[in-house]
Amino acid sequence: MYYEQGLRQTEISSRLHLSASKVSRLLKKAASTGVVRTVVSLPAGVHAELEEQLERAYGLDEVVVTDARGSHEQVLSSLGAAGAAYLENSLTTGCVLGVSAWSESLMRVAQALPRLANAAVDEVVQLDGGAGHAAAQIEASQMLGLFATKMGAKPVVIPAPGVATNRTVHDALTDDPSVVEAMSRWRAVTVALVSVGSLSSSTLVRPGGTYASAHDLAELEEAGAVGDVCFRFFDAEGQAIRSAFDDRVIGMDLDQLRKIPRRIAVCGGSEKIEAIMSALRGGLASVLITDLGVAESLAAGDVG
Incomplete structure (x- = not known):
């Protein structure tokens, strides 16, 4: 009855x-x-059991798995939509959001994010400089500005490249008052929004005037680098790789990142599985938004 x-x-x-x-x-x-x-019959495209499995396996606070799989390009749209929905529903009043300077995934999040009626974010702070050449720095500033506009927040831009040409230039730039002031806001960041790059797919190794030379890449690979967050490369256990390249990076280091209370990684694509797994092992993210193909590989412990 x-x-x-x-x-x-x-x-x-x-x-x-x-x-x-x-x-x-x-x-x-x-x-x-x-x-x-x-x-309970879950609708198609919802992967709650897989999300819970990854949360337990990697000590994550939350996992969002999008119903897509394949290469990075194939999953970009789904990552953007999922990241935007997560931010819209999870940001709290008084939040200071830190954003890594450039990522296709994060740009898709910024584009998909609706204009938030009740501004919960006070500032959007850049966690590293632009990738290097002028076009990359412009793109990084535009992405940060888009996040700030959608959230009704104050943008804080680092007026410097992400990687200096040499250590002398690095030291000069990081002594500049405008750069020092922007970097000082890292201490206030409560939520970090980052992506994970693999050594082969990093924006630093693309043509167009970036500052990663063949020697840099060889040195990083020999040291065991598998991926990067904010241009900071890490090994298979998610630990920082010390190198001459790292000494030229203008950006938050991995220890500083780990201290941020909530660290949201939006990343996917079959070519990034090893890098994402290593980043999770190293505690570089507390929230993961990724695609179904990557999630299944992470659950199986398979780097492909």
């Missing part, structure tokens, strides 16, 4: 001449003895 016919407990009580409390007790007993069982 209750479960199949949809009758209320008062109606059942009247029809069967039982007290309401008796009906309630019988229904509870039916559930406890297994006469009645509850089955």
Whole structure:
């Protein structure tokens, strides 16, 4: 009567001449003895069990798995939509959001993010400089500006490249008052929004005037680098790689990143599985937003 016919407990009580409390007790007993069982049927595209498995396996606070798989380009749209939805529903008042300077995934998040009616974010702070050449720095500033505009927040831009040409230039830039002031806001960041790059797919190794030379890449690979966050390369256990290249980076280091209370990594694509797994091992993210193909590989412990 209750479960199949949809009758209320008062109606059942009247029809069967039982007290309401008796009906309630019988229904509870039916559930406890297994006469009645509850089955939750998830809609297509929802992967709650896989998300919970990854949360337990990697000590994450939350995982969002998008219903897509394949190369980075194939999953970009799904990552952007999922990242935007997560930010819209999870940012709290007074938040200071730190954003890594450039990522295709994060740009898709910024583009998909609706204009937030109730501004929860006070500042959007750049966590590293632009990738190097002028076009990359412009793109990085535009992405940060888009986040700030959508969130009604104050943008804080680092007026410097992400990687200096040499250590002397690095030291000069990081002594500049405008750069020092921008970097000082890192201490206020409560939520970091980053992506994970693999050694082969990093923006630093693309043509166009970036400052990663063949020697840099060879040195990083020999040192065991598998991926980067904010141009800071790490090994298979997610630990920082010390190198001459690292000494030229103008950006938050991995130890500083780990101190941020909530660290959201939006990343996916079959070519990044090893880098993402290593970043999770190193505690570089507390929240992961990724695609189904990567999630399944992470659950299996398979780097491909």
